[in-house]
Amino acid sequence: MKDILIIGNGISGMMCAIRCAGRGMHVRLIAPGPSEQSQSVMAAGGINAVTAEHEEGDSVRCHIEDTLKGGAYIAGKNAVEGLCSHGEEIIRFLEKIGTVFSVDENDRPLLRAFGGQSHKRTHYCGASTGKQIVSALIMEARRFEAAGMISRSMRQYFHSALIEDSVCHGALIYDETKRKLEPVYADALVIATGGQNCLFGKTTGSTKCDGYAVGKLFMQGAVLKNLEFIQYHPTTLETSQKRMLISESVRGEGGRLFYLDGDKRIYFMEDKYGKGGNLMTRDIVSREIVAAGREVFLDISFLDKGLIDRKIPEVRDLCAKYGGLDITKEPIPVAPSVHFFMGGLAVHKDHETNIGNLYAIGECASMYHGANRLGGNSLLAALYSGMIAAKAISEKSSCSSHPEFRDLIAQEQRIFDDMIEAKSPFAVMHIRDMLADTMRAHMSIVRSEKSLVRGMEDVRYYLSVVDRIHYDASVSAYTNYSIKGILTLALATFACARARKESRGAHYRGDYPEMSKAYEAATLISYENGEYRILMDREKAYED
Numbered sequence: 001m002k003d004i005l006i007i008g009n010g011i012s013g014m015m016c017a018i019r020c021a022g023r024g025m026h027v028r029l030i031a032p033g034p035s036e037q038s039q040s041v042m043a044a045g046g047i048n049a050v051t052a053e054h055e056e057g058d059s060v061r062c063h064i065e066d067t068l069k070g071g072a073y074i075a076g077k078n079a080v081e082g083l084c085s086h087g088e089e090i091i092r093f094l095e096k097i098g099t100v101f102s103v104d105e106n107d108r109p110l111l112r113a114f115g116g117q118s119h120k121r122t123h124y125c126g127a128s129t130g131k132q133i134v135s136a137l138i139m140e141a142r143r144f145e146a147a148g149m150i151s152r153s154m155r156q157y158f159h160s161a162l163i164e165d166s167v168c169h170g171a172l173i174y175d176e177t178k179r180k181l182e183p184v185y186a187d188a189l190v191i192a193t194g195g196q197n198c199l200f201g202k203t204t205g206s207t208k209c210d211g212y213a214v215g216k217l218f219m220q221g222a223v224l225k226n227l228e229f230i231q232y233h234p235t236t237l238e239t240s241q242k243r244m245l246i247s248e249s250v251r252g253e254g255g256r257l258f259y260l261d262g263d264k265r266i267y268f269m270e271d272k273y274g275k276g277g278n279l280m281t282r283d284i285v286s287r288e289i290v291a292a293g294r295e296v297f298l299d300i301s302f303l304d305k306g307l308i309d310r311k312i313p314e315v316r317d318l319c320a321k322y323g324g325l326d327i328t329k330e331p332i333p334v335a336p337s338v339h340f341f342m343g344g345l346a347v348h349k350d351h352e353t354n355i356g357n358l359y360a361i362g363e364c365a366s367m368y369h370g371a372n373r374l375g376g377n378s379l380l381a382a383l384y385s386g387m388i389a390a391k392a393i394s395e396k397s398s399c400s401s402h403p404e405f406r407d408l409i410a411q412e413q414r415i416f417d418d419m420i421e422a423k424s425p426f427a428v429m430h431i432r433d434m435l436a437d438t439m440r441a442h443m444s445i446v447r448s449e450k451s452l453v454r455g456m457e458d459v460r461y462y463l464s465v466v467d468r469i470h471y472d473a474s475v476s477a478y479t480n481y482s483i484k485g486i487l488t489l490a491l492a493t494f495a496c497a498r499a500r501k502e503s504r505g506a507h508y509r510g511d512y513p514e515m516s517k518a519y520e521a522a523t524l525i526s527y528e529n530g531e532y533r534i535l536m537d538r539e540k541a542y543e544d
């Protein structure tokens, strides 16, 4: 029986675990906390799929075209076709395992549209789509757990992969309960660690998704892709802990963006783009808000209160709780914030990376969204990627034995022990805060050569002191050892953004404001002997 190690228990990791177990493989699934705390539960808006009950005029072809167009034509065509054509199968599977999607009085699915969609095709479960999908996946996983096919552990973190001759044999795991590193050998290692929020500090997402696994694997030889494409969500509400997402469903239900010129409301999106202006793609709306140069508001108060209560109760409650606002009576002050990462580990269409038996799925893998993701497409991509990675793993012949990695494990253990003993004036949380300031200032919505160079200089400096940081006992050992991988990923992100001398999708350069045919390709980056090597992949080798 094959042994599969999956890191991360959000929607993609859970889907992959279930599908691997269903194919007769034994799965160990590790994460810091329960699935109920993964970022996936935050997804409120919905999941895209064209099903038999589609809106008139819609089709899988329209979904494919919207996705490719939204991604500014650098997402792999075949991969996107696979994604969109499996939408119905995924919705039916979710229903089968207990996800209850919202329906109208005739039992037809209620659908909404996100920005960049030509038709309403987003299925949703009231105000808690992510939560309901995660709950259904947990129930399904428990069946396999009872049969001994899945074992789920918490308070365990990825440390590094066990790689020899470009083949992966498992991972070193940090077990927080034992405060120890331990090797876990596996026939396939699946990375499902979500986006890279902690690079930016406060975002709409979870800081548990810190990008460390992606940065560490990059240092171990994995190729990364499209890191410069970082989606800012245009409408978020400032709170002390994080930026609260004001779902696109508010604009889907007719919400209007405006700023004040004296007492006069200026509906700047409608003025510039016409009737559909408020639902332009996220990159365009975010840039227009920045260009407005003053406080912007989102108004839905004109909508019937009953409709607000029925269709967007989560936004109503969130604004009341965190902003003291009654959205049925007053507008919401909004600003853009980092929300989603189109870039990550480069994968082939079966989700295997350039390292054999190392797979990446969900938001940490770069595949379907090109230069910009459409709302509702990432839950679909997380589920689809988990599904097809499981299929590919089951069809691949397994290694007859695993090397013991004695030297590597001893070396990593030494570094780990030294870190706990280390002393210096630099505290890890201080470096993380400084990194977030750097990223927000220099990897912002509008970039330039000058800002990117400045950002790289900052990160290089943080990297130069990182080996001398003292162990910060107020945070976990994981937070201490992960900083180097996080900084390495940040530097790679700046390198990708500098290499792309054009504006496309979510990557906007004030010094190169036009889209250029010469850059109609993915950005690949690799790490060789401490050097970063960029390749603009015109053959789209990773999007086959």
Ligand SMILES: Cc1cc2nc3c(=O)[nH]c(=O)nc-3n(C[C@H](O)[C@H](O)[C@H](O)COP(=O)(O)OP(=O)(O)OC[C@H]3O[C@@H](n4cnc5c(N)ncnc54)[C@H](O)[C@@H]3O)c2cc1C
Pocket (backbone or CB within 6 Å): 007, 008, 009, 010, 011, 012, 013, 030, 031, 032, 033, 035, 037, 038, 039, 040, 041, 042, 043, 044, 045, 046, 047, 048, 129, 130, 156, 157, 158, 192, 193, 194, 195, 204, 205, 206, 208, 209, 210, 211, 212, 213, 245, 339, 340, 361, 362, 363, 364, 375, 376, 377, 378, 379, 380, 382
């Ligand atoms: C506020 C918000 C609303 C959203 N709404 C929608 C929506 O309506 N529709 C849509 O399609 N998308 C939406 N998204 C995006 C979508 O939720 C995510 O892209 C998707 O859920 C990612 O799933 P995942 O399985 O890749 O990762 P996650 O759900 O982020 O799970 C990652 C897992 O990896 C674990 N992990 C991370 N690092 C480590 C490590 N080093 N070691 C061990 N474990 C680790 C984490 O703890 C977690 O368990 C939204 C995102 C946000 C932030």
